[in-house]
Amino acid sequence: MTWYPLGAGLPFWAQQQLVELDTTTVIRWVLWLLVGFFGIFPGIVAYMVWLERKVAARFQDRIGPNRVGPLGLLxxxxxxxxxxxxxDLVPRSADRWVHLAAPVLVLVSAFLVMAVIPFAVGLAPVDLPSGLVYLIAVSSISPLGIFLAGWSSRNKYSLLGAMRAVAQLVSYEVPQVLSTVPIVLWAGSLSLVTIFNRQLDFGWFVLSPPGFLAFVILLIANTAEVNRTPFDLPEAESEIIAGYHTEYSSMRFGLFFLAEYLSVFAVSCLATALFLGGGTPIPFVGFPASLISEDSTLSLVLADLIMVGVFLFKVLTFIFVMFWVRATLPRIRVDRLMNFAWKYLVPLSIINILIAGVWYEMVIRPGYLTFWNWxxxxAVTALLxxxxxxxxxxxxRKARARVALGSEWPSLGQVRTGATIGQAAR
Amino acid sequence: MVQFLFLVIAALGLLTALGTVLARNLVHAALFLVAFFFTIACQFVLLEAEFLAALQVLVYIGAVAIILMFGIMLTRNIQGDDTTIVSAAWKIPALAAGLFVFGILVFGINNAVAPAGHSPWSESNMRPSIATDAGSSKATAVRREAVNNMARTVGNELMTRYVVGFEVAGLLLTVALVGAIALAHREEAEPDARSRGEQPARRASASPQPQAAGPSLVSSGTSPPR
Known part of the structure; x- marks a missing residue:
C-alpha cells in the first residue's frame, strides 16, 4: 500500500519544517499570544454576542441593542x-477551589483549540504534525470543567445541568471525531496545514458525497458540542435555571460566556479548515495561494489578506447559521438527543468512513485530480x-414502529393499563 | 534546560500522585489524578512524542476521568463526601502490589535494549539532532520519520510488531463492555415481569400500596390516579 508522498511535489511554503526555538519563533508566538489570543479572539467573541442579539432580534421582529453607541455597537x-x-459571589457550601478552577478549565480548553487553525498560508499559530488529535484532545477537556462547575456549586440544578452536559458532550464527541476520519484518510496526515494543502490539489473536501455527509454530521455534532440550541439542554433556562453556571456571578460567569462563544468560533473555524478549503474562495483552484512567489513578501501579504478575508467570511456564515437555528428551532427532548447521537449519527459516520475509502481509491489514490475520475x-459514492x-x-423507523407510541415515556405509561404496556415493551 | 523541565514536571507528577492517594474527598482525588495524567502528557512532549501526549489527554482526561466522575456520582454519595479510608487489612497487600510493580518497572527499564549502533540509552544524556539531512545514520532517519509523522509510525507498529498485544487489549475491552451491558441490562426486565403479576420484593417495599396497585408501572414511588 503506497501513500501519496508528503512534501514531495508541494511548493516551498507547504513543506513541513521542524520549528527551531530561536528568537524569531519566540517573537512570533508572543505576538500570536498577545495580539491573537488576548486581543482579536476575545474581540471577535464580544461582537459575536452583539451580532447574535441583533440577529435574534430581527428574527423576532424587534430592534435589538441600540442604546449604547451607534447601532448598539458599544x-x-x-x-x-x-x-x-x-x-463575585461564591456560595458558602461550595467547594471553593474547584468552583474557582472550573470556568478557567472551560476557557482554556476553548482557547487552546484555536492554536492549530490555519487561517492562511503561514498564518497558523503552530503547525503540529498531529494537529487534529491535539485539537480533539484539548476540546475534550471542557466537559471536565463543566462537570466540576456543576458539582462544586452544591446546587441541584447545577448538578443536573452538569450531568446532562457531560452525557451530551461525551455522546456527541463520538460522531464529531468519526466524521473527521475521512479527512485524515484523504489528506494522509493529521496536520491541519497539510489538510489545507491537499484541498488546494483535490478541491474542497465538502464537494464529494462522503465529504458532504461527514460535513453535515460534523455540523450537527459541533452544535451539540458547544451547547447551542436545539442542543442547549445543559443550560435550559425553563427547566433547570441556568444549568451548570447557575451559581456563578460576575466575571466568572463571564468566563463561561466567553468560552461558549469562543468555542462557537473555534468549531466554525474547524469546519472551514477541514471541509471548506480554508481561505480559498473558489474550489479546485489554488487562486490566492498560487500567486505567492518565493522572493516577494508583498505577494505573500496580499494573498494572505485575501485568504483571511475569505476565511472569516466562511466562519461568519457558519456562525450566522448557528444563530439562525437558535432563533428558529425549539429544544430537543432529552431521550431523542441520545437516540439521535447513537442510532443515527454514529452508524452513519462509521459507514461513511467506508464510503470515504471508496472515494480515496477512485479519486485521490492516482495522486492528481482528473475530471473523469472525479x-x-x-456517481458511485453519491449512490452509496x-x-x-x-x-x-x-x-x-422500523425499530421505532415496533414500540407503541409513548411507551418509553413514564408519565404517559401511568394512565394506561399494565397489559398494554407489557405488550408494547415486548 | 530539558533536564530541569523534566525534574520540575516529575516533581509535580509525584506531588499530584500523592494527592490522589491522600485526598479525603473522592472528587478531589479524581482531580489530582487528572493533574497527574496531565504531567504524564507533559513527559511525552519532552520525549518528542506529541501525538502520544495528545492521546494521553484525549483518552485519560477526556474519557477515563469523565467516566470516573460519572462513577463517583452514580454509586456514592453524590457530593463525594465519603472519606476514602482503606481498611487496615488492605494496606499490606496494597503495599506489596505497589512494590512488585515498582520492581518490575526498574528491572524492565534497566534492561531495555538500545537500537543497533547506539550506546545504551541510559548512559546518554543528549538526544541527537534530527534536523540534519545529510550524513545521518539510519536510526536518525527512523527517528525523524517517527517525530514528524508519529501517528503513522504508531499505527504501523501497532498493526505489525505489537499486534498481539493490541488484539488482546481490544478483546479485553470488548469483554468489559459486554459485561457492563449484562450488568446494567438486568434492571430493564422489571416492568415486563411486573405486568405478568410478579411483584419484585425490592420495588414493592418502596411503593406505598404494594398489593392494591396492581398495574402501578414504571415509577413505583407514586400511587396511580384513581
Missing part, C-alpha cells in the same frame, strides 16, 4: 464592564451515500 464593552464590576467517483442514509433511517 454594547459589548458596556456588558464587559458590567460583568467585571459586579460582585465524475465517476462522485444516499443508500446508506436511506438504510439507517429505514432501520430506525
Amino acid at each position: 454594547q459589548p464593552i458596556a456588558d464587559a464592564i458590567k460583568l467585571i464590576i459586579k460582585e 465524475v465517476w467517483g462522485f 451515500v444516499v443508500l446508506t442514509v436511506y438504510l439507517v433511517f429505514l432501520v430506525n
Whole structure:
C-alpha cells in the first residue's frame, strides 16, 4: 500500500519544517499570544454576542441593542464592564477551589483549540504534525470543567445541568471525531496545514458525497458540542435555571460566556479548515495561494489578506447559521438527543468512513485530480451515500414502529393499563 | 534546560500522585489524578512524542476521568463526601502490589535494549539532532520519520510488531463492555415481569400500596390516579 508522498511535489511554503526555538519563533508566538489570543479572539467573541442579539432580534421582529453607541455597537464593552464590576459571589457550601478552577478549565480548553487553525498560508499559530488529535484532545477537556462547575456549586440544578452536559458532550464527541476520519484518510496526515494543502490539489473536501455527509454530521455534532440550541439542554433556562453556571456571578460567569462563544468560533473555524478549503474562495483552484512567489513578501501579504478575508467570511456564515437555528428551532427532548447521537449519527459516520475509502481509491489514490475520475467517483459514492442514509433511517423507523407510541415515556405509561404496556415493551 | 523541565514536571507528577492517594474527598482525588495524567502528557512532549501526549489527554482526561466522575456520582454519595479510608487489612497487600510493580518497572527499564549502533540509552544524556539531512545514520532517519509523522509510525507498529498485544487489549475491552451491558441490562426486565403479576420484593417495599396497585408501572414511588 503506497501513500501519496508528503512534501514531495508541494511548493516551498507547504513543506513541513521542524520549528527551531530561536528568537524569531519566540517573537512570533508572543505576538500570536498577545495580539491573537488576548486581543482579536476575545474581540471577535464580544461582537459575536452583539451580532447574535441583533440577529435574534430581527428574527423576532424587534430592534435589538441600540442604546449604547451607534447601532448598539458599544454594547459589548458596556456588558464587559458590567460583568467585571459586579460582585463575585461564591456560595458558602461550595467547594471553593474547584468552583474557582472550573470556568478557567472551560476557557482554556476553548482557547487552546484555536492554536492549530490555519487561517492562511503561514498564518497558523503552530503547525503540529498531529494537529487534529491535539485539537480533539484539548476540546475534550471542557466537559471536565463543566462537570466540576456543576458539582462544586452544591446546587441541584447545577448538578443536573452538569450531568446532562457531560452525557451530551461525551455522546456527541463520538460522531464529531468519526466524521473527521475521512479527512485524515484523504489528506494522509493529521496536520491541519497539510489538510489545507491537499484541498488546494483535490478541491474542497465538502464537494464529494462522503465529504458532504461527514460535513453535515460534523455540523450537527459541533452544535451539540458547544451547547447551542436545539442542543442547549445543559443550560435550559425553563427547566433547570441556568444549568451548570447557575451559581456563578460576575466575571466568572463571564468566563463561561466567553468560552461558549469562543468555542462557537473555534468549531466554525474547524469546519472551514477541514471541509471548506480554508481561505480559498473558489474550489479546485489554488487562486490566492498560487500567486505567492518565493522572493516577494508583498505577494505573500496580499494573498494572505485575501485568504483571511475569505476565511472569516466562511466562519461568519457558519456562525450566522448557528444563530439562525437558535432563533428558529425549539429544544430537543432529552431521550431523542441520545437516540439521535447513537442510532443515527454514529452508524452513519462509521459507514461513511467506508464510503470515504471508496472515494480515496477512485479519486485521490492516482495522486492528481482528473475530471473523469472525479465524475465517476462522485456517481458511485453519491449512490452509496444516499443508500446508506436511506438504510439507517429505514432501520430506525422500523425499530421505532415496533414500540407503541409513548411507551418509553413514564408519565404517559401511568394512565394506561399494565397489559398494554407489557405488550408494547415486548 | 530539558533536564530541569523534566525534574520540575516529575516533581509535580509525584506531588499530584500523592494527592490522589491522600485526598479525603473522592472528587478531589479524581482531580489530582487528572493533574497527574496531565504531567504524564507533559513527559511525552519532552520525549518528542506529541501525538502520544495528545492521546494521553484525549483518552485519560477526556474519557477515563469523565467516566470516573460519572462513577463517583452514580454509586456514592453524590457530593463525594465519603472519606476514602482503606481498611487496615488492605494496606499490606496494597503495599506489596505497589512494590512488585515498582520492581518490575526498574528491572524492565534497566534492561531495555538500545537500537543497533547506539550506546545504551541510559548512559546518554543528549538526544541527537534530527534536523540534519545529510550524513545521518539510519536510526536518525527512523527517528525523524517517527517525530514528524508519529501517528503513522504508531499505527504501523501497532498493526505489525505489537499486534498481539493490541488484539488482546481490544478483546479485553470488548469483554468489559459486554459485561457492563449484562450488568446494567438486568434492571430493564422489571416492568415486563411486573405486568405478568410478579411483584419484585425490592420495588414493592418502596411503593406505598404494594398489593392494591396492581398495574402501578414504571415509577413505583407514586400511587396511580384513581
